[in-house]
Amino acid sequence: MKTPYYLFLLLALLSFGSCNEPKHISEALYRAEALMYTSPDSALQILEAIPNPEQLAGESQADYALLLSLARYRCYVPATSDSLINIAVQYYKDNGNTDKRAAAWYTYGGIIDELNGKSDQVILAYKEAESCIPQMTDSTLISLIYSNLAYLNKKAFQYEQAKNYYLKAEQINSSIKNYHLLASNYLNLYSVYTGLGQQDNIEWCTAQLLTLCSSLTDSALLAKIYHNVGTWRKKQSRISDAKTYFQQSLLCTPDFPSYKTLTALANLYIAEGETEKADSLFQKALGSTDLSVRANIHQSLYKDKTRQGLYKEAVAHADSYIAVADSFYQSSLQNKTLEAQLKYDQLSLKHEKALLERNLYFTILVAIIMLALAFRFVKKLKRKQHELAIINTVLQQRIDELKAGMHQKQAEYQQTYSLLVKQEMEDMQKKIEQLEKLKRIYTSQGFLDSSEIKAAGTLKTISMELKYNPQTDRPHLVHWLNIHKNGFALQLAQTYPQLTQERHLDVCYLSAVGFDIRHIAHLLNVKERTIERYMTDICKKVEYPEDGKKGFQTMIQELCIHPQVKKDSENIAKIIKIR
Secondary structure (H helix, E strand, O other), X not given: OOOHHHHHHHHHHHHHOOOOOOHHHHHHHHHHHHHOOOOHHHHHHHHHOOOOHHHOOHHHHHHHHHHHXXXXXXXXXXXXXXXXXXXXHHHHOOOOOHHHHHHHHHHHHHHHHHHOOOHHHHHHHHHHHHHOHHHXXXXXXXXXXXXXXXXXXXXXXXXXXXXXXXXXXXXXXXXXXXXXXXXXXHHHHHHHHHHHOOHHHHHHHHXXXXXXXXXXXXXXXXXXXXXXXXXXXXXXXXHHHHHHHHHHHHHHOOOOOOHHHHHHHHHHHHHOOOHHHHHHHHHHHOOOOOHHHHHHHHHHHHHHHHHHOOHHHHHHHHHHHHHHHHHHHHXXXXXXEOOHHHHHHOOOOOOOOOOEEOOOHHHHHHHHHHHHHHHHHHHHHHHHHHHHHHHHHHHHHHHHHHXXXXXXXXXXXXXXXXXXXXXXXXXXXXXXXHHXXXXXXXXXXXXXXXXXXXXXXXXXXXHHHOOOOHHHHHHHHHHHHHHHOOOHHHHHHHHOOOOOOHHHHHHHHHHHHOOOHHHHHHHHOOOHHHXXXXXXXXXXXXXXXXXXXXXXXXXXHHHHOOHHHHHHHHHHHHHHHHO
8 A cells, every 4th residue: 555645644634734724625625526426527626626635634634535535436547545535434434424424435445446356345345335325315325335236246146136236226316317327227237137047127127228328428338238238139039130239339439339349240240141241340359458359259250260161260260269268367367256245244244254266277278178179170070081981991801801700700890890989979979068068168258156166177177187086076076967967966866866875876977977987997996897887786776677887878868868968969970970
């Protein structure tokens, strides 16, 4: 914290302070306060023009510190210290009216958020401001307090709590007819309802926003509204409407077009086959400093160039995507979540509680690897087709040579060939399933809770390092199976409650993920025939109609099979048939 200037100020106050400041200073403070929410830049000019502010004392000093801090905050002037606002916070703890005390805590929370991002301190400040609301008269300030509390909850993925706060702010701004803040409330509610998957409420927000457009003059805010409406219409498959709203959004800010809107409109053009229009918009959007926007652009261009057979260009966009994704990961490490709110509401907030960080390393790492594998798949497929054609020729020649009097060896060779093809098919199916899983995880943009992140990390360790610790990894594996395998673990427990032996459960879980007997034996540190015996024992214990490896595999498939899995299996079968 930078304090020397304000320490000097306090010393000067002790030396020269007076309770009787000039009348023009009181008038300046009054005019600045009146302009604070409607024209904060004008309020800031008035406050910065006050001569010798170091001579102020008592309430005047606190008012000046509060108003100047609030004006800078609302004008987006970067904060360098919390020393000035602390003067107001300390004074209004025991003096002044409730509105000023709430304003001091509100401003302090915003400044702390800018300085160090310590969410527990920020939310503590906003909760202190919230505690003043029953005695407050400033409706605009109340709505801002609710909106900031909602934002913190949304950032921490506490969507229900965020929704409640935004609705409180919306009710206030609707009653005082503050259309600018009201539109911001609806935009944020749109985001919250999207996170909750409440489509009816999303449509309601969209209708409210379109109704407000005629009352708004802020072109940047109008651009955001039209972008959100276009996004929602696209999700509804109303492509023509979506295109119109995206174009309208860009017309609102022609000199500073939204990169997200450019990208969204370009993707619509790609879907319609208008490649040149899409490429033009993508090139403009690549000027964005938003790493997520640039990553999405390179991903879209990679898919489009691959579809067109322009593999050299596709490779370039894949490399760019990987580089941007790595930068996105580095910046995402700074994101923190908060847990102080509930404890404050229960009047037992623990100030020493450490913040949690969301580490997305494994997700991004695996996503990059899977993307590289997907890009090289077409090239490898052609090479493998050639290799398999040669193998088929050699095997057939060998079979022809051994036909006379060597039927047993012929059968052995045929069996070996079938196993090779089956193994290849299983490996390819696993790759496709992993790509689909990673796609679902990555396209959620980090909106995963900590349990899903741990589950994804555990699956990565098991799949790529072939390491499995039943005591620590089993709960995460169960969580992953319940999310991504149609509630497999729950279905297994409900259908076959007699399965309680941990070894038997591990064999079931690992089989459901897609591991074969050889890999399961390695993960459990036993021999393959031991795993086959476990499978037979499981079938007998649950009284399954078939036993042995085949019966066990059928039982597992019945519990976890999913329509998408069936589709992927059919596609693989077609590929093998082509070969």
